[in-house]
Amino acid sequence: MIEAAEMEKILAAYDQKKISIGTLGSHSSLNIFKGSKEEGFRTVCICKEKDVIMYKKFPLVDELIIVKDFTELLNPQLQEKLRKLNTILIPHGSFTAYLSTEEIQNNLMVPMFGNRKLLDWEANRKSQEEWLRQAGLRLPMTFKTPEDIDRLVIAKLQGAKGGKGYFLANSPKAFYKKFKEMVKRGLLQEDDVGKVHLQEYALGVNVYPSYFSSIIKDDVELLAMDRRYESAVDSIGKIPATQQIDIDVNPTYTVVGNFPIVLRESILPEIMRMGDNVHKKARELAPPGIIGPFCLETVITDDLKIFTFEISARIVAGTNVGIGTSPYAYLRYGENMYMGRRIAVEIKDAIKQKRLHEIAI
Ligand code: AMP
Ligand code: AMP
Secondary structure (H helix, E strand, C coil): CCCHHHHHHHHHHCCCCCCEEEEECCCCHHHHHHHHHHCCCEEEEEEEHHHHHHHHHCCCCCEEEEECCHHHHHCHHHHHHHHHCCEEECCEHHHHHHCCHHHHHHHCCCCEECCCCHHHHHHCHHHHHHHHHHCCCECCCEECCHHHCCCCEEEECCCCCCCCCCEEECCHHHHHHHHHHHHHCCCCCHHHCCCCEEEECCCCEEEEEEEEEECCCCEEEEEEEEEEEEEEHHHHHHCCHHHHHHHCCCCCEEEEEEEECCCCHHHHHHHHHHHHHHHHHHHHHCCCCCCEEEEEEEEECCCCCEEEEEEECCECHHHHHHCCCCHHHHHHHCCCCCHHHHHHHHHHHHHHCCCHHHHEC
């Protein structure tokens, strides 16, 4: 694991008056770049040729670095270039989707706005559950093997797959039948069978609150809330039930977009306490805890119980619904605050207070 002291050395060599904010060109990059520009930073985008159009149409990037594959971020020459540009990397969903935890922890010698040590707690479903349970959150039950399935479960693959390849089953028999179908459709592979995580299906609505954990202000802010638009599950209701049975539809959860949500106000205090507690626990597990954005993925049932089924300890793409402004960011900061900009504000505050080494590690 890259030690904080090594990053501190790199940061000490940076010209802190000319910091660039950089990220991979996907996921929430426009959100991050817009916020960085509004706070006066230079921006660096590591981007695939096919996506350059996005940064032409939305001119938010000062330095485009074209790569064939995002794993080129591990290339020492590319990292040298990023360091020369005094870059602080902002991790988002594509970092964990395209790079492994070990690669991010051991081979990314560029200061990153986030806690690399927490990745171990987050990447592994078991330790993630332990973290969230110890923080006092309510989690859906999990099942060790398909043979234990005695109620409706959702079967998931490890990692940020955006719901691709998930399926439902209510018995061991149904599990194996559905699994085979998923393999046939190319959504799963034979050897995934041992890797599938089985979680009780919580019936309710999905709510994804996004928080910002400020190390500089020592506070956790609720900044945004969204829900996902998932294919095919969100379109199944358009088909009458009789025809659903005829064509044997199997809901999948591939995320296509997001909607903003405002929550019933009486639920907000618990949502806020959950955010505080998750960060507090993270600080015990891996100091200084969560650095910057994080999101809890929840289901709220009809008796208003909040089940958390996952955490992302980085910016989630759902915060893109708040680019410009969102109700919760507005309540805290007034107009024109959103996750990408909040990140840039934190980096700016850290530079001013000579505390960059505390948040870019
Ligand atoms: P992409 O940049 O679209 O390839 O996404 C990188 C990773 O983030 C993938 O694992 C996606 O499934 C996930 N992702 C992208 N957009 C969203 C979104 N709007 N909501 C949830 N996950 C997403
Ligand atoms: P994930 O990739 O873990 O964020 O999950 C993708 C989607 O699967 C979510 O947006 C939900 O619609 C659904 N989902 C995941 N876990 C559960 C659960 N335990 N109960 C109900 N729905 C879930």
